[in-house]
Amino acid sequence: MSNEAHSNKATGSSEADIIALIDSMMQKKLQDDNPPGSHMPRDAHPKSHGLVKAEFIIEPNLPAAFRFGVFAQAKTYPTWIRYSNGAPKAAADSKNDVRGMAMKLMGVPGDKVMEDEKDAGTQDFLVCNHDVFFIRNVPDYAAFLAAVNGGNPLPFFIGFRPFHLRLHEAVVLFRALFQKVSSPLAIRYWSQTPYSLGPRAVKYSVKPSAGYIAPQGKIPVADADYMRHVMAVQLADSDVCLDFMVQLQGAPEAMPVEDPTILWNEKESPFVKVATIRIPKQVFDTAERNQLAEDLSFTPWHTLPEHAPLGGINRVRRVVYEAISRLRHTVNGVLRQEPISYLDVK
Numbered sequence: 001m002s003n004e005a006h007s008n009k010a011t012g013s014s015e016a017d018i019i020a021l022i023d024s025m026m027q028k029k030l031q032d033d034n035p036p037g038s039h040m041p042r043d044a045h046p047k048s049h050g051l052v053k054a055e056f057i058i059e060p061n062l063p064a065a066f067r068f069g070v071f072a073q074a075k076t077y078p079t080w081i082r083y084s085n086g087a088p089k090a091a092a093d094s095k096n097d098v099r100g101m102a103m104k105l106m107g108v109p110g111d112k113v114m115e116d117e118k119d120a121g122t123q124d125f126l127v128c129n130h131d132v133f134f135i136r137n138v139p140d141y142a143a144f145l146a147a148v149n150g151g152n153p154l155p156f157f158i159g160f161r162p163f164h165l166r167l168h169e170a171v172v173l174f175r176a177l178f179q180k181v182s183s184p185l186a187i188r189y190w191s192q193t194p195y196s197l198g199p200r201a202v203k204y205s206v207k208p209s210a211g212y213i214a215p216q217g218k219i220p221v222a223d224a225d226y227m228r229h230v231m232a233v234q235l236a237d238s239d240v241c242l243d244f245m246v247q248l249q250g251a252p253e254a255m256p257v258e259d260p261t262i263l264w265n266e267k268e269s270p271f272v273k274v275a276t277i278r279i280p281k282q283v284f285d286t287a288e289r290n291q292l293a294e295d296l297s298f299t300p301w302h303t304l305p306e307h308a309p310l311g312g313i314n315r316v317r318r319v320v321y322e323a324i325s326r327l328r329h330t331v332n333g334v335l336r337q338e339p340i341s342y343l344d345v346k
Contacts, residue, residue: 013139015138015312015315018138018139018141018142019138019315019316019320020319021142022138022141022142022145022316022319022320023319023320023323025142025145025146025149026043026145026320026323026324027323027324027327029043029149030043030324030328031327033088039332040327040328040331040332041294041328042088042324042328043088043324044086044087044088045084045085045086045100045102046084046085046087046088046089046090047084047085047087047090047091048082048083048084048228048290048293048294049083049084049085049093049184049225049227049228050082050083050184050228050231050232050284050285050289050293051080051081051082051284051289051290051292051293051296052080052081052083052231052235052279052282052284053078053079053080053279053280053282053284053342054078054079054080054081054103054277054278054279054280055076055078055079055277055278055280056070056076056077056078056079056103056105056244056275056276056277057076057275057276057278058070058071058073058074058075058076058077058274058275059071059074059273059274059275059276060074061074062274063272065197065200065248066197066246066272066274068197068198068306068307069123069197069198069304069306069307070105070123070304070307071197071246071274071275077105077106077107077108077123078105078106078107078341078342078343079103079104079105079106079277080103080104080106080292080296080339080342081101081102081103081104081277081279082100082101082102082104082293082296083099083100083101083184083185083227083231084099084100084101084102085097085098085099085100085227086098086099086128091224092224092225093181093221093224093225093226093227093228094221094224094226096177096178097177098128098129098176098177099128099179099181099184099187099189100126100127100128100129100189101126101127101128101129101184101189101206102124102125102126102127102298103124103125103126103127103277104122104123104124104296104298104302104338104339105122105123105124105125106121106122106339106340106341106342107121107340107341108121108122108123108304110304111305112302112303112304112305113301113303113305113308114301114302114322117302117338120302120338121338121340122302122338122339123302123303123304123307124298124299124300124301124302124303125191125204125244125300126191126298126299127189127190127191127192127204127205127206128176128189128190128192129176129179129181129187129188129189129190130172130175130176130179130190130192131190131192131205131263132172132190132192132260132261133172133192133193133260133261133313134169134170134172134173134176134261135169135260135261135313136169136259136260136261137258137259137312137313138312138315138316140156140166140169141312141313141316143156144156156169157169158170168261169261172261181227182230183214183227183230183231183234184227184231185208185231185234185235185240185242185279186208186212186214187207187208188205188207188208189205189206189207190203190204190205191203191204191205192260193260193300193309193310193311193313193314194249194257194260194309194310194311194314195300195307195308195309195310195314196305196306196307196308196310197246197248197306197307198306200248200249201248201249201255201257201310202246202247202248202249203246203247203249203264204244204245204246204247205244205245205247205271206242206243206244206245206277207242207243207245208240208241208242208243209241209242209243209276211241212240212241213238219233228285231284232283232284232285235279235280235281235282235284236281236283237281238281239278239279239280239281240278240279241276241277241279242276242277242279243273243275243276243277244273244274244275244276244277245271245272245273245274246271246272246274247264247266247269247270247271247272248269248272249264249269250264250265250268250269251268254268255268255269257310257311258311258312259311260311260313288345288346289345289346292339292345295329295334296339297321297325297329297336298321299317299318299321299322299325300317300321301314301317301318301321301322302338
């Protein structure tokens with residue numbers, strides 16, 4: 001269903017109008033927080049733990065239900081992976097936060113969804129270390145952003161004018177924020193929102209492969225950048241392998257597309273491994289790599305049509321991620337382009 005076809009019954013506003021309002025609020029907040037002449041960071045996930053080189057290795061002989069897009073045949077894609085903290089202000093890694101993993105596959109043939117990047121050879125997959133999102137729909141996204149911009153997100157969860165409790169959403173956010181992370185390489189991630197896989201709706205997840213050896217506490221959590229440093233220790237010693245998995249949607253009533261706060265039950269529809277992510281032993285904490293981590297853009301809309309994002313939250317992301325990326329690249333005087341290879345990057 002198109003953006004124009006969705007509407008907010010409470011206000012009569014079209015979804016497209018609400019998304020435009022969200023876009024305007026987010027751009028204004030970013031500009032207000034970063035005066036002219038200063039460097040403009042991402043509005044979310046600005047703190048990078050590292051940008052690592054990886055290989056995205058598609059499993060051979062996948063069942064027919066999974067053989068679409070990049071999973072259509074056994075193939076290996078060179079990949080950049082950026083690990084990050086979610087908060088809009090960089091802080092010590094010990095602070096409660098959502099952790100992100102953004103993957104950019106390169107050398108992916110086929111026309112892409114975004115019109116101005118139709119010929120780009122990249123495919124992005126974005127995941128976080130919690131299984132569901134804490135905002136149900138586009139109008140709620142606008143309400144949450146207005147509360148945050150007003151300096152206090154609490155009214156979004158416990159509103160009195162009109163009386164409105166969002167206790168489920170509050171619990172989801174609390175659980176997402178209060179997770180102990182020993183290393184970005186040691187935890188499980190989920191897409192939270194759904195995506196296409198050919199004719200089906202799916203969600204993604206990433207977890208350490210069998211045989212993963214956890215970090216041995218060489219870096220103290222008191223180190224403000226301990227996640228970067230523990231990753232550096234791990235990848236100096238050995239390769240790390242992760243499983244990329246897909247969960248097919250079952251009954252739409254139990255596994256909705258338009259409400260990402262609802263967990264899709266893994267017992268009803270188990271995740272199936274479709275690829276191995278191999279992160280080879282490497283030194284990633286270099287000036288060139290860190291600059292590239294800052295300059296790259298990631299969005300679920302860098303995609304083949306077979307993996308098109310689904311649901312209202314993803315429709316917000318289509319507009320906002322693109323606009324914020326263009327804004328910060330323009331302000332920072334950085335060319336906005338998709339990478340072709342990582343062979344010449346140290």
